[in-house]
Amino acid sequence: MSWDSARAFIRQAGAARPLRSVSVPIDRADSRTLAAAVHALVDLPSVDVSAMDGWAVAGDGPWQLDGTVTMGAPPAHRLLAGRARVVTTGAAVPPGTVGVLRAEHGGLLPDDPEWLRPIAPAPLAGRDIRRRGEELRRGEPLIRPGARMTPPRLALAAAAGHDALDVLAVPRVELIVTGDELVGAGRPAPGAVRDAFGPSLPALFERLGAAASTRRIRDRLDPFTELLAETHADVLVTTGGTAGGHGDLLRRAIVAEGGTIDFAGVAMRPGHPVLFARTSAGVPVLGLPGNPLAAFACLLSFFPPWLDGASGRPLAPLDRVHAHDVTATGRQRRITPFTWQGARAVVSPWAGSAMLRGLADADGLLVSPVADGEPALLLPLPW
Template sequence: MTSLQQARAVAYEIGCRRIGAPQTVPLSGALGYTLAAAATAQATVPTTDTSAMDGWVVSGPGPWRLDGTVTMGALPGPPLAPGRARTVTTGGAVPPGAAAVLRAEHGDLHGDRLLGLAGRPASPGSDIRRAGEEIRVGDLLAPAGTPVTPPVAAAAAVAGLDELTVYPAPRAALVLLGDEVIDSGVPAPGQVRDAFAIALPAILATQGVSITDITRVQDDRDAVRAALTRNDVDVIITTGGTGHGRCDHLVPAVGETGGVIRVRGVDIRPGHPTVLAQLGHVPVIGLPGNPFAAVAALLTIGSPLIAGLIGQPSPSLQRRVSGQDFSGVTRGTRLVAVREVAGELFAVERQGAAMITGLIDADALAVIEPSGALAGQSVQAIPMPWIH
């Protein structure tokens, strides 16, 4: 049985081997992807000295005579002589010779004569944004491996970039195994409703994965083998069939298609029948058939593989504070659905491997070592990806 730490390392290594070829896309199309190359500034920001406030650019001590207006969007105007002032709005280019910006609320204009209010001096350099104080040409905006968030795209735009080089979204095939699974209506005794076709694509979308198709496969080895025989996707994700029973065909089907099992079984509860495999260059994540166990395995083991696929660092487990005592398990790692209350983690009510309803109230997945954890202690946790 592979430890959780080892399984996460193997998963990340498998994902990195299948990383897609970088693509250069417009800024508007880069959001949600991951930088394949560093974004560096092509422009200085601000491009010239600019006013940080509405008011007047002034030269020398007051009072001043008004000699015009700074035009927004225009180059810096002619030099400003001592004793002179020009009306300026926020962002306007400061002309040579200007010593400061006098804020509109700090000045009193009488005709063309400007006086500073008592106690409100325009000290040298005040309210002027100097050229390049935010960014200079060649500055690093974001390194490769950075997710393209709205702030990254906005910074790229103001720094003169029109395009970014990113890794493409991984394409995933979802293969749902099991004779007992139905996709509509009330299940009869011995049947279960499919929870995966609805939940897994949504969870994977939060991680930047695009589902190309969903295939339902009966508990038949030939059918499972046929569903795995493809190389038109970046990852195959299966549910069910990962155990050692007579109806569990995933592992033998991988072998019969020339694949390699990298991990069979992980020391986590729930989720221990998780499988990691490679079919040529295509990774396979074999999730358990029980819904909570499958989600737990996807978050703990599937996430590092996906991070590798999109060029991101392997995600670290976060540190949180336990609000209660958590018992460990005899061996391996216990995964507990928890809710955060006042900065502390508490177990939700329903915790069984098959109990998907417990996740309704969960904010995170607590990772409890065999020794357990006492209230007030630091524990590792993985936030639920649907919680914002």
């Protein structure tokens, strides 16, 4: 399958099993995806309020002072013509107010501090008053479903009267790390390999908006098959065992469990042995190659599209970059770590399937174009 087709396929697979909705307090909703539209529960402002510090005035000046507007209180008794009342920014102006005279535009009469005179042109009708519902009206839709919450959107929802929001549940990822050659700590002995996925991939899933639990299993068919049958995750991600060789058990375990392999192999380098399948219960399985750069390239290529689909979003478009060091590779996409040097994208020399050094300092991954003259695609890194 082509790299582009695989991304579209996995996005559709995510859409077929949408994430459930949960309600969370508004102060815990940052970066979460809305499950339902946010509507205004109140008018904003809820009453006519002053946009400046100064005096609410009625009629022509000079004006006799008539007290002070209490901040946070509902509109006070009516302001009569020829009267003024001290007001601060955001306070409700009393009925009868013509406009607000800014503090720097007025002053008290030296011989009678109960009277206010303008030292600039008197305010026009409605000057420096924010009218009720000027920003939003009760019942008005504010934030669409599928939007990712940000601090400004949280602020808007809170101002609109919300204490909690309906968001999509954080997807549960079960990460299965395989390989008898892997050791979990210390310096590996000759012939052994330090597990690089256990410490890194859960953190990557968290950055992508998912929560991962990790299990390590031996290269044995029965425990692999049992794990596929018992998982309750939203998606299961495995590392290693995808190439179909003698020691690669993932395909055999999926078939033994009663699952379905949707594709095994994508026209990409590194990462061509990547696999996508479903268990007998329909849980999606993303099988990553065992080589580190290949695994990261596949995860960053295919997990975000699954998450887009499960969250009800379209496939996120990728930026296009003109990179001098990236040539067209036809149907088989080449994925390479790169760094920015000024405005130029420069590919890393550490781009082998088993290498991590180039990715560790990369600004992103470049995806080679299909035809000459086309730009490369930029696969973003969530760090």
